[in-house]
Amino acid sequence: MRYFTNVHDLGNLKDALKEAFEIKSNRFGYQELGKNKTLMMIFFNSSLRTRLSTQKAAMNLGMNVMVLDINQGAWKLETERGVIMDGDKPEHLLEAIPVMGCYCDIIGVRSFAKFENKEDDYQEKILNQFIQYSGRPVFSMEAATRHPLxxxxxxxxxxxxxxxxxxxxxxxxxxxxxxxxxxxxxxxxxxxxxxxxxxxxxxxxxxxxxxxxxxxxxxxxxxxxxxxxxxxxxxxxxxxxxxxxxxxxxxxxxxxxxxxxxxxxxxxxxxxxxxxxxxxxxxxxxxxxxxxxxxxxxxxxxxxxxxxxxxxxxxxx
Amino acid sequence: MRYFTNVHDLGNLKDALKEAFEIKSNRFGYQELGKNKTLMMIFFNSSLRTRLSTQKAAMNLGMNVMVLDINQGAWKLETERGVIMDGDKPEHLLEAIPVMGCYCDIIGVRSFAKFENKEDDYQEKILNQFIQYSGRPVFSMEAATRHPLxxxxxxxxxxxxxxxxxxxxxxxxxxxxxxxxxxxxxxxxxxxxxxxxxxxxxxxxxxxxxxxxxxxxxxxxxxxxxxxxxxxxxxxxxxxxxxxxxxxxxxxxxxxxxxxxxxxxxxxxxxxxxxxxxxxxxxxxxxxxxxxxxxxxxxxxxxxxxxxxxxxxxxxx
Amino acid sequence: MRYFTNVHDLGNLKDALKEAFEIKSNRFGYQELGKNKTLMMIFFNSSLRTRLSTQKAAMNLGMNVMVLDINQGAWKLETERGVIMDGDKPEHLLEAIPVMGCYCDIIGVRSFAKFENKEDDYQEKILNQFIQYSGRPVFSMEAATRHPLxxxxxxxxxxxxxxxxxxxxxxxxxxxxxxxxxxxxxxxxxxxxxxxxxxxxxxxxxxxxxxxxxxxxxxxxxxxxxxxxxxxxxxxxxxxxxxxxxxxxxxxxxxxxxxxxxxxxxxxxxxxxxxxxxxxxxxxxxxxxxxxxxxxxxxxxxxxxxxxxxxxxxxxx
Structure with a gap:
């Protein structure tokens, strides 16, 4: 599994549930998998449960974790080509996202619906930019339209x-x-x-x-x-x-x-x-x-x- | 020892001092104890020395550490029953605290006196809520009336x-x-x-x-x-x-x-x-x-x- | 090497490059070196690439990492002797910096030019305070006049x-x-x-x-x-x-x-x-x-x- 954004990514649900119960009874049994692997958790919106539980899960697996909190206001990435970037957006997503991918093995992203534009929300614009440009496996830590974890x-x-x-x-x-x-x-x-x-x-x-x-x-x-x-x-x-x-x-x-x-x-x-x-x-x-x-x-x-x-x-x- | 909030929790002080000097001469000698154990540090007030020294101590013991910074203003937990929660408090402590306990093995809490109400301060209301509801061992990283570390x-x-x-x-x-x-x-x-x-x-x-x-x-x-x-x-x-x-x-x-x-x-x-x-x-x-x-x-x-x-x-x- | 603030600290560049390529082909081959060693990263200015890449490098080496974000405004350290500290500066650098050194083995510092005083900037006042007072090896994560990493x-x-x-x-x-x-x-x-x-x-x-x-x-x-x-x-x-x-x-x-x-x-x-x-x-x-x-x-x-x-x-x- 390379992406996890909805139920279909998980394949057969009975198999996934079986795996869940195995893990629940043996949380620390898979640490070789995560050795020297780094999870980057990127939060465009604040989080308590999701941050703690996902970080805990990664540590159970022996992974390293880096957390990046991006104030919703502060994440001013230019997304269009051709724009003369002389305003308040200091970076283009075409540089920012691949660079984040350089320093980790897996990326988790939280990005809520903004209620500014229904199409943008329901097309999962931000989550999909990470899938498209990061070069890394990506999973949703709650996106605009779904909260699959x-x-x-x-x-x-x-x-x-x-x-x-x-x-x-x-x-x-x-x-x-x-x-x-x-x-x-x-x-x-x-x-x-x-x-x-x-x-x-x-x-x-x-x-x-x-x-x-x-x-x-x-x-x-x-x-x-x-x-x-x-x-x-x-x-x-x-x-x-x-x-x-x-x-x-x-x-x-x-x-x-x-x-x-x-x-x-x-x-x-x-x-x-x-x-x-x-x-x-x-x-x-x-x-x-x-x-x-x-x-x-x-x-x-x-x-x-x-x-x-x-x-x-x-x-x- | 399950709680550490004052001098009495430590028992015989001479034994505790002996243990302290043993640890000081062999900081990394107890890492099996902390393996796959997670410390959650919860700060209602900012911290430099306490955060760094406690995190270092936990890492010496081979523990994982998660830090939760809660702006004093932002921690608006409802504490009463029966209240219709339609105001600025998005969560009740009876849910928030047990959930934090789900994702860790030990909880450290920093919560200063607020000087709003002497009784609340001297009854250590917040620290005791964690002791009562988290389901985990709790220690003080400076509470309203004591700073035992x-x-x-x-x-x-x-x-x-x-x-x-x-x-x-x-x-x-x-x-x-x-x-x-x-x-x-x-x-x-x-x-x-x-x-x-x-x-x-x-x-x-x-x-x-x-x-x-x-x-x-x-x-x-x-x-x-x-x-x-x-x-x-x-x-x-x-x-x-x-x-x-x-x-x-x-x-x-x-x-x-x-x-x-x-x-x-x-x-x-x-x-x-x-x-x-x-x-x-x-x-x-x-x-x-x-x-x-x-x-x-x-x-x-x-x-x-x-x-x-x-x-x-x-x-x- | 105890300090890294400019090109000369690295010695022979051909040797350094050779070492870089060895590390690039074997990132996790030196973890015994970093075992039970702690890096403290201190940011007076915000950082994305430097924080993530340096933290990743430290984890590659098996180190523990602590990150300290100091708002430029919040870091109000008194630097003069004799001042009656009854104003907005709660701590003197002569205490603050050695204390940070107590809890780690290596310190990384980011501190940009402030453009208030050219001499202060070009004398690398803050970086040098850490070198002088922390008691630890120090490296620059971008200082006022150089960005050697x-x-x-x-x-x-x-x-x-x-x-x-x-x-x-x-x-x-x-x-x-x-x-x-x-x-x-x-x-x-x-x-x-x-x-x-x-x-x-x-x-x-x-x-x-x-x-x-x-x-x-x-x-x-x-x-x-x-x-x-x-x-x-x-x-x-x-x-x-x-x-x-x-x-x-x-x-x-x-x-x-x-x-x-x-x-x-x-x-x-x-x-x-x-x-x-x-x-x-x-x-x-x-x-x-x-x-x-x-x-x-x-x-x-x-x-x-x-x-x-x-x-x-x-x-x-």
Whole structure:
């Protein structure tokens, strides 16, 4: 595996899950692979979980790690040819990106949707520039439209906790005061659609995700109906995708908050969220503190998903 | 040892000192202990000496290190239950802290007194949250009321330089333009009280430390009397502890500056300070540059105190 | 080798080049040297290439690395004796620098010209303070007047690409909107003068470099004449050195931009630049994208020059 940007890069999911559980039981068993190999983590957006878990995964594999924090404002790379660079952009991406590739073996990139231009976001302009110009294997540490390390960790977690072969998994929108990217919701949908689970998406009108991510999922506008008989509730806020509201908050209706009354409609479902989570907006205190809440084991599996991805890329070098 | 927040966590001080000197003569002799173990250093306040010396100690032990710098302003964790988190706090500590614990084996925390609320400071609210919720061993890299890695390094230094079994050690307040926490003074007092040294504290009226830290120390308001026959002079500024002046500068009297005239009253005492030090406020140029000044070896011992603490925690894992 | 601040520290250049090529073919062959040794990299100015390449070189050698970023504004060290430090400078360099030396084995320092005082810049005040007070070997990661790791990488690159024993190398000034230090141009000149290449410097009137760096180079004010028959074109902007214009931009004439018309005057010269480069100010798109552009291999050799320097310092410990 040379690139990891979406579910398809991983190939057969059952094989990937098997590998994940092997790694989880033997985290330090593959250090020869990473010896004298360097991971460069490039952050255009701040990060807590992703930075720590990915760095930990790389160290588990015996790799060296270099972290590059690029202030969103500071990364002023010229991208066009022919421009006389006498302004505020001191470097062209055609030099900057290959140079970063010189000093490492694998590159991880985090670059969120900017909500300035939907096409730029959905074409994953920055991530793809790294793939095209760095000369190195590249993986996403959350890009404009997907967060595949999170989704892979989510899948691992569901496999660990599920009590039936094909659980019913519900992705539910929940309110949030600020406009968030669709990346986690898109990505989770993409991964769930790649399984044989029963997958339902529920959200208020106007929060429809891009059709390529919805795929064959059932969309249910009535949240309570969606929760009926669910085995896993995956809560997440996202801003509107549909024009003319792209990237906007069009609803903060707290009747969509996940609470114990709604959880009572489920099949004693586990509660999941990628974190950070705003309590009593996304989910009530009692639900996230209940024994069915698996948000911490879910976060812990971020180390595992990152380690599978790094291990596979190392094997391809 | 699972936690290190004060002198009592270390148990018998003579044993700890013996261990410190063993480590100092064989810094790289314990690398099997730290193999595949990860230290996470979390800084709510900036740091030079503590960061570098603790990271060095961890690397001596063969550990991996991850550093997390949290701007004091940026760490807006909700701490109450029931709050509708629609404001500026994006995460609740009940999620944030356990997640950090997922990706490491040991946590070091630096969190100074905020001087907003004396009770919050003296109850060590933030440090204790990490102890309670992280699921990992935790040690203080300077908390609101104590700086035990510094005090342990101070003790090691005194043991190295003392020329009699029970030296006279004097902690003297000295002026400083800004309000500083009491942590170093508190902690030094706590450690000195745990030895059989003769220990004297001297400061202007109004700068009394908390009684639980003063303990059985002799408090002498006349600085020159205090210096008489001293073997070690430990200078430090702190802001007022006593209400209603908690956290305030109530005196900048430079007659309290340690100079050579006062040092002449001592038994050719060694001069100590935790650094950074403001010259000619805390101490005159000639005293800090004299052959009796041991501030640099004292700083160097920060690596040793941190390594003893990390080694003991590693042994307990 | 205990210090590396200029070409002379490296001794015989042919030996250094031989060592560079050995290291390039066997980057991980010297890890016993760096075992349990710590590099501290101190940045007074921001860095991309230098930080990543030097850190990579240190890791190649099995070293531990600590990075210290010091905001130019935040590094307020008192440097005078006798000052009552009651202002905005919390520490004196006579404490700060030796303490840094306590926690590492080798120190790298980046500190640019400030253009406030030509004497301070050209006396390398900050770099020399580290040499004088740290108690550790020190190397420059670009100082006020020189950038020797860059120049060494440049030399390695020329040796790799040259097709004749004594190539003609031309350093050409090119326009830039902001005032840049003379360090790269000075240093490149110093290194070229230490070879037996034919070396020519070309720039507009008023951009004369300091005589000690120009040395025996031929200075040619007509850029096209200078390019005639050149084997290597090394482009770089610098601000004026000569008083009263020290540190100022006195010319932004784009007729000095390196373009294909001028390159046609050369002996099919290779194009070099230290990066970052402003396209169509310093060099046209077609020249930097041509097959004769070797800016990326030149950047990649930064890892090699740093590794030779670190290896030699390690050998001297």
């Amino acid at each position: 999170q989704s892979f960790a989510d899948l691992i977690t569901i496999e660990e906790y599920k009590t039936k072969e094909k659980p019913k998994v519900v992705l539910t929108w929940a309110p949030h005061p600020r406009p968030l990217p669709q990346a986690v919701a898109n990505s989770f949908s993409e991964w769930m659609n790649a399984t044989d689970y029963e997958f339902v998406i529920t959200h208020p009108k106007g929060y429809e995700l891009a059709p390529e991510f919805v795929g064959n999922a059932k969309v249910e506008y009535n949240q309570k109906k969606a929760f009926d008989g669910a085995d896993f509730i995956y809560a997440k806020n996202w801003s509107a995708y549909t024009d003319p509201n792209y990237g906007k908050v069009i609803n903060t209706d707290r009747s969509w908050t996940v609470d114990s009354e709604k959880m009572a409609l489920t099949n004693n479902a586990f509660f999941m969220h990628c974190l950070p989570v705003r309590r009593n907006m996304i989910v009530s205190d009692d639900v996230i503190e209940s024994s069915q809440s698996i948000v911490i084991p879910e976060a812990a599996n971020r180390e595992i998903s990152a380690q599978v991805v790094l291990k596979r890329i190392l094997e391809s070098l | 510094q005090s342990f390094a101070d003790l090691i230094t005194i043991e190295e330089y003392k020329t009699k079994e029970k030296p006279k050690v004097v902690l003297t307040w000295a002026p400083h333009p800004r309000p500083l926490p009491q942590a170093v003074a508190n902690s030094f007092s706590e450690w000195m009280n745990a030895t059989d040294y003769e220990f004297v504290i001297t400061h202007p009226k109004g700068y009394e430390l908390a009684p639980e830290f003063v303990g059985n120390a002799k408090v002498e308001y006349n600085q020159k009397k205090a210096f008489d026959g001293a073997d070690f002079i430990y200078a430090k500024n702190w802001s007022a502890y006593t209400d209603p002046n908690y956290g305030k500068v109530i005196n900048t009297d430079r007659s309290w500056t340690v100079d050579s005239e006062k040092m002449a009253l001592t038994n050719n005492a060694f001069f100590m300070h935790c650094l950074p030090v403001r010259r000619n406020m805390i101490v005159s140029d000639d005293v800090i540059e004299s052959s009796q000044s041991i501030v640099i070896p004292e700083a160097a011992n920060r690596e040793i105190s941190a390594q003893v603490v990390l080694k003991r925690i590693l042994e307990s894992l | 860059q120049s060494f990488a440049d030399l390695i690159t020329i040796e790799e690409y040259k097709t004749k024993e004594k190539p003609k190398v031309v350093l050409t000034w090119a326009p830039h909107p902001r005032p840049l230090p003379q360090a790269v141009a000075n240093s490149f000149s110093e290194w070229m003068n230490a070879t037996d290449y034919e070396f020519v410097i070309t720039h507009p009137k008023g951009y004369e470099l300091a005589p000690e760096f120009v040395g025996n180079a031929k200075v040619e004010y007509n850029q096209k004449k200078a390019f005639d028959g050149a084997d290597f074109i090394y482009a770089k902007n610098w601000s004026a050195y000569t008083d009263p214009n020290y540190g100022k931009v006195i010319n932004t004439d784009r007729s000095w931009t390196v373009d294909s018309e001028k390159m046609a005057l050369t002996n099919n010269a290779f194009f070099m630049h230290c990066l970052p480069v402003r396209r169509n100010m310093i060099v046209s798109d077609d020249v930097i994208e041509s097959s004769q552009s070797i800016v990326i291999p030149e950047a990649a050799n930064r890892e090699i020059s740093a590794q030779v320097v670190l290896k030699r310092i390690l050998e001297s410990l």
